[in-house]
Every structure is written in C-alpha cells, then in structure tokens.
Amino acid sequence: MSAKTEEGKARQKAALMDHRVDAPNLKHGVPGFLQSGLHPCDKCVKRTKCKGFKKGADCIYLAKYQEDIENQVMDLDYVEEQDRMLVQVLAKDMAAIALCEMYFSVEGLVIHDRRKKQLSAQPLVSTYNELKRQVRQSMQALGIGPAARAxxxxxxxxxxxxxxxxxxxxxxxxxxxxxxxxxxxx
Structure with missing residues (x-):
C-alpha cells in the first residue's frame, strides 16, 4: 500500500476525514474547565462569533458569570464568609452548566452517526445532569430556593x-x- 509515502499518508488521512464521524464532544472543553477552572477561548464552540475572543486567553464571559454568582450569593444575609468555598464551588458548577448549554445550543443534544445510521445522546449530557444535581445540593446547603428557605x-x-x-x-x-x-x- 502507498501509505508509507507522504502522498499516500495524505490521501489516507483525507479518506479517513471524509468518513470520520464528527466528534463534537471533543470541542466543548468542559472536563478541562472542571479540572482547572479555566476555559480557553481557543476551545470555545462560539469562538468564531464571540466579540470577546482572544487567542490564548481565558473566557472573560465565563469568569464574569462565576464572579457575579459568587457576589450575589455572598450578598445574602445568612451566608457567612466561611461559606465562600461552597459558594465558589456552586459558581463554578453553574458556569460549567452554562458552558454545557452553550455547547448544546451549537452542537445539539444528539449525535447523528451516519455510518451506523443511528442517533445517540451527546456524552456531555450525563456530565450536565450530574452538574445540575450538584448545583441543587449546593443551593440547598446554602439555603437557596423555596424548599431550602422553608x-x-x-x-x-x-x-x-x-x-x-x-x-x-x-x-x-x-x-x-x-x-x-x-x-x-x-
């Protein structure tokens, strides 16, 4: 086979790319964000349309969103300074949910596998659901929401x-x- 030559490798790569199932779940950056707290603009699904896009920078909108949530929760009368770490976890989880929803708005909740002719849920959906569960628990612990206030x-x-x-x-x-x-x- 001619895969050993540069021309053969290029043809083989082009053929694979033509028949490759899109892997949009590799573009969202949610696992990296959950580990580091940073979301590089370069990995964002909206990087081509974003006014705040800067190559190599962190998403200013996600950072501002987290800061706003933290400030609003810390402004509640009954939330003490010692609760700040839990509030920061809540803000990060809510930012990750927003990141998931942004990704879903661009890529959708379903992956269409043209080779197998089947539909499947985005792998990110399970992470999204887990994040929502964690946010509900954090909110309840902080007394946020009608049931928690009661x-x-x-x-x-x-x-x-x-x-x-x-x-x-x-x-x-x-x-x-x-x-x-x-x-x-x-």
Missing part, C-alpha cells in the same frame, strides 16, 4: 422552641432579649 425557617423555629423549653427566654437566665428570633413579634 427548611431554614423550620430550623429557626426549632431553635426558638428549644430556648423556650430550656427556660432561657424568661429574661432571668440570659443576658439578652431573644424576641428577635420569633417571627410573630416582628
């Missing part, structure tokens, strides 16, 4: 009840007024 209210009510049962709210055994813990007196 749970926080119940915990607050339980603290008031425990203080009452211990007799600490009668004003004699404690140094301060605990009425601020009750919702009904505000």
């Amino acid at each position: 749970k926080l209210k119940m915990e607050q009510v339980n603290v008031v009840k425990q203080i009452s049962e211990l007799g600490l709210d009668d004003g004699k055994d404690n140094d301060g007024d605990l009425s601020f813990l009750r919702d009904d007196e505000q």
